Amino acid sequence: MTLKATMIVDKDFVIGNVDDRLYGSFIEHLGRAVYGGIYEPGHPEADARGFRQDVLRLVRELRVPIIRYPGGNFVSGYDWKDGIGPVDRRPRKLELAWRTVEPNLFGMNEFADWSKAAGSEVMWAINLGTQGIEDARNVVEYANHPSGSYWSDLRASHGYQQPHNIKTWCLGNEMDGPWQIGHKTAEEYGRSALEAAKVMKWVDPSIELVACGSSALGMPTFAEWEATVLDHTYDHVEYLSLHQYYGNHENDAPTFLARSLQMDEFIRSVSAICDYVKAKKRSKKRMYLSFDEWNVWFHSHASDKKLEPWQVAPPQLEDVYTLEDALVVGCMLISLLKHADRVKIACLAQLVNVIAPIMTKNGGAAWAQTIYYPFMHASLYGRGQALVPLAQSPKYDTKEITDVPYLESIAIHNEEAGEVTIFAVNRHLGESLPFEVDLRSFGTCTVLEHLVLEGADLKAVNTAESPDTVKPHASGGAKLDGARIEAALAPASWNVIRLSTRK
Incomplete structure (x- = not known):
């Protein structure tokens, strides 16, 4: 086969x-995402x-436009009122979703x-597990109403005279899951x-809402x-x-790389x-999608089963990501x-810390994991218009997935910046893939740079001691x-191939 x-x-x-919010992320009260992650009083930084400034620097480099919070499974047992007001009066509670102390x-x-x-x-997620309509309206009033009502005045x-003006709200989390x-x-x-949607929008008609699809x-x-x-909710x-x-549970890299x-x-x-629902309702409205949880997750399953319950911020879901994982994340970004x-x-x-591109040590360093880099590249250079990828590539089969192209690619045109960026993954584990792109409609361009994340060892990782083992x-x-x-x-x-279209 000619490649x-x-x-x-x-x-x-x-x-x-491309909506900027495609490059959003997620912080849950889980493991060390908050305590020891973004928040660690007494840390040198x-x-x-x-707020850890070393973590904030890494987050800012990603240009994350929106962050979903506070869960996740956590939110279905969470009373948001426990996390407001004087800190010394806030209650410590058993957190049942992850069996910790909050x-x-x-x-x-x-x-x-x-x-x-x-x-x-x-992007705030409300509790529709143990709470309901009344609490849904109250949290919007507390967050967004200017003044003159009980919750806004509270x-x-x-100390927050001005409202937070949270514009995007999740109506619960994974409510189809028996674990929820x-x-x-x-x-x-x-x-x-x-x-819940009705009363929330009666309080603030400017907000947008996300209904739970399948988990x-x-x-x-x-x-x-x-x-x-x-x-029920379409309108x-x-x-x-x-x-x-x-995850790559079977250590089958060709199948893992095809998951996207x-x-x-x-x-x-x-x-x-x-x-289908739009047609059924004879609606003119188009329903959009929020892929508000996605990633590689499997490395930490065994260690998570060994944790003792009822700790504060134990190390949970701390996947250490490989080069192989970064390639899968790159393919998933291209899919989005x-x-x-x-x-x-x-x-x-x-x-x-929790299945995350950024890792920290309590009292110590913060560093970028392998998956940090494709996410950062997409966020920095993947804004504009996504162009139809008229691509041809040789293919391979696995036991589970057939007709997998070795090439996974997409092009983004940022007309304002005068740039075209091509994101491409070569799934072939052993051979280089010659790649030719026809830019006929853009005329003569200039190559700005060709960034590559690669390595001889697919299982290579970054650590606090060796943070640059896998780096573009x-x-x-x-x-x-x-x-x-x-x-x-x-x-x-x-691969990230950046081009200038300016003459």
Whole structure:
């Protein structure tokens, strides 16, 4: 088989505008995401509020536009009122989702402050597990109402005269899952979400809402859940959520690298269900998607089972990511961009310490994991319009997935910046992939840089002691021949080819 891949990029063949929120992330009160992650009073890098500045620097480099909080499974047993007001009066409680003790030293107001420092907006998830309609309206009033009511005046008494103006809200979390506190049937959740949505928008009509879709493609209620929930909520919400994680449990790299094809199918299926409900309701409204949990997650499963319960911020879900994982994350980012017309919000789950691109040591260093780099590249250079990838590539089969292209790629046109960026993964583990891109509609371009994340060891990781073991370089060597790019994509590599369209 001759290895060669080609792609035609035309500026008039547009998938859709890339919403900046596609590069969102997620912070849950889980493990060391908050305590020891973003918040650690007494750390040498902590400011007066306890915010770790080393972590904030790494977060700012990612340009994360929106962060989902405070959960996750945590939120279905969480009373947001426990995390406001004087810190010394806040209760310590047993947290049942992850079997820890929650000290409530950090809550809505602290997270709003931290998010501003990080340059991000807040995406707040409400509790529809143990709480309901009344609490849904109250938390919006506390967060967003200017003044003159009980909850807004209470916020002001806590030192926040100006409202937080949180514009995006999740109506619960994974309510289809039997593991969820307050698990509901689709009918029960649909009714609850509808009534919560109504009162929340009566308090603040400017907010946007995300209804819970299935917590994974493999759920037995998938599709029926989405259809039933949307039957209740279609006219009152703007987004339906998707969640998906992948792992390499069998140590089968070719299959693992192909998982993003299943992510594509998941998005297509949920889009079809949304359109079915739209047709059923004779609606003119288009339902968009919020892929508000996605990542690789499997490394920490064994160690998590050994944790003693009822600790404060134990090390949970602390996956140490490999180069191989970074390539899968790169493929998943490309999948999201391929559906930019439909997926408007996405949240890499999570941001710090818990299945995260950023890791820390309590009292010590912070560093970037391997998956940090494809996410950062996409966030920095993947803004604009996603273009239809007219690509041809040799393919391979695995026992589970067939017709897997060695090339995974997408092009983004940022007209304002005068740039085109091509993201490409070579899934071939042993051979370089010659890659040719036809840029006929752009005329003569200039190669700005060709970034590459690669390595001889797919299992290589970054640590506090060796934080730069897996790091991108700018020696990719892409060249222009008229209106064509020619590049050799290294085996098992993530590539970013940046081009200037300015004459």
